[in-house]
Amino acid sequence: MIFIFIVSVFVVIHGITRYQRTGSAYKAVYLSKKHVAYLEKYFDFFNKLPPQSRKIFTQRVASFITSKKFIARNMESVTDEMKVLISASAIQLTFGFPNVQLSHFRNILVYPDSYYSLINRTYHNGEVNPRLKAIVLSWKSFVEGYIHDDGRNLGLHEMAHALRLENKIMNEEYQFLDKAALKDWELRATRTMKEIEDGQESFFREYGAVDREEFFAVAVENFFERPLEFVEKHPLTYNTLRQLLKQDPVLLEKL
Numbered sequence: 613m614i615f616i617f618i619v620s621v622f623v624v625i626h627g628i629t630r631y632q633r634t635g636s637a638y639k640a641v642y643l644s645k646k647h648v649a650y651l652e653k654y655f656d657f658f659n660k661l662p663p664q665s666r667k668i669f670t671q672r673v674a675s676f677i678t679s680k681k682f683i684a685r686n687m688e689s690v691t692d693e694m695k696v697l698i699s700a701s702a703i704q705l706t707f708g709f710p711n712v713q714l715s716h717f718r719n720i721l722v723y724p725d726s727y728y729s730l731i732n733r734t735y736h737n738g739e740v741n742p743r744l745k746a747i748v749l750s751w752k753s754f755v756e757g758y759i760h761d762d763g764r765n766l767g768l769h770e771m772a773h774a775l776r777l778e779n780k781i782m783n784e785e786y787q788f789l790d791k792a793a794l795k796d797w798e799l800r801a802t803r804t805m806k807e808i809e810d811g812q813e814s815f816f817r818e819y820g821a822v823d824r825e826e827f828f829a830v831a832v833e834n835f836f837e838r839p840l841e842f843v844e845k846h847p848l849t850y851n852t853l854r855q856l857l858k859q860d861p862v863l864l865e866k867l
């Protein structure tokens with residue numbers, strides 16, 4: 613009993629417990645109350661979940677945090693608040709896949725604002741780099757993404773790129789996306805990208821027509837930020853994305 617008490621205190625003090633793997637499942641990690649409070653304060657998706665799902669969400673966020681290396685760039689440190697919210701963005705996207713936590717991408721690089729990329733000599737707000745196993749984010753843009761439900765969300769956008777890459781990288785999370793749903797998705801994406809190019813599309817922003825990866829990332833932003841408008845304007849595309857991601861944000865709007 614005393615031992616359990618000591619262990620509980622340890623968990624509360626340290627917040628995020630160690631992470632363990634058993635087979636392909638991640639388990640037994642918890643967030644402290646302080647960390648859960650960040651989700652309650654800033655993360656709408658979390659607050660809309662039923663209580664049981666909220667518990668699973670916090671465990672998955674804790675597991676994600678402990679499996680990643682957070683690296684501060686142009687600033688002193690990545691705060692716990694940043695770690696919790698960035699991880700929550702990844703878990704929001706992968707909530708339909710209990711065993712997926714984008715394991716290839718071990719490094720999360722956080723800049724305070726947009727940063728200059730030497731690769732293509734422009735300023736970036738975020739990117740995913742499979743070679744460096746990194747997801748890179750501007751904290752300012754990340755926060756802005758969650759302030760407005762306007763179909764623009766940097767965190768979800770970059771996590772969406774990471775998700776598609778993770779699905780192709782041969783590791784324990786290889787090919788978790790349903791092949792039939794993925795095929796349907798490519799058909800829908802091709803049609804809608806053509807409509808964007810022809811100026812017949814008003815729901816998805818123009819950037820979605822750059823290539824298939826960008827269309828997927830833009831669609832994911834809208835799937836979570838404006839699900840009701842999405843399902844009304846593009847019911848078949850929404851339904852395909854719902855099947856692909858194994859979750860339905862429209863249901864959360866109706867709870």
Ligand SMILES: [Zn+2]
Pocket residue numbers: 769773825826829
């Ligand atoms: Zn992109």
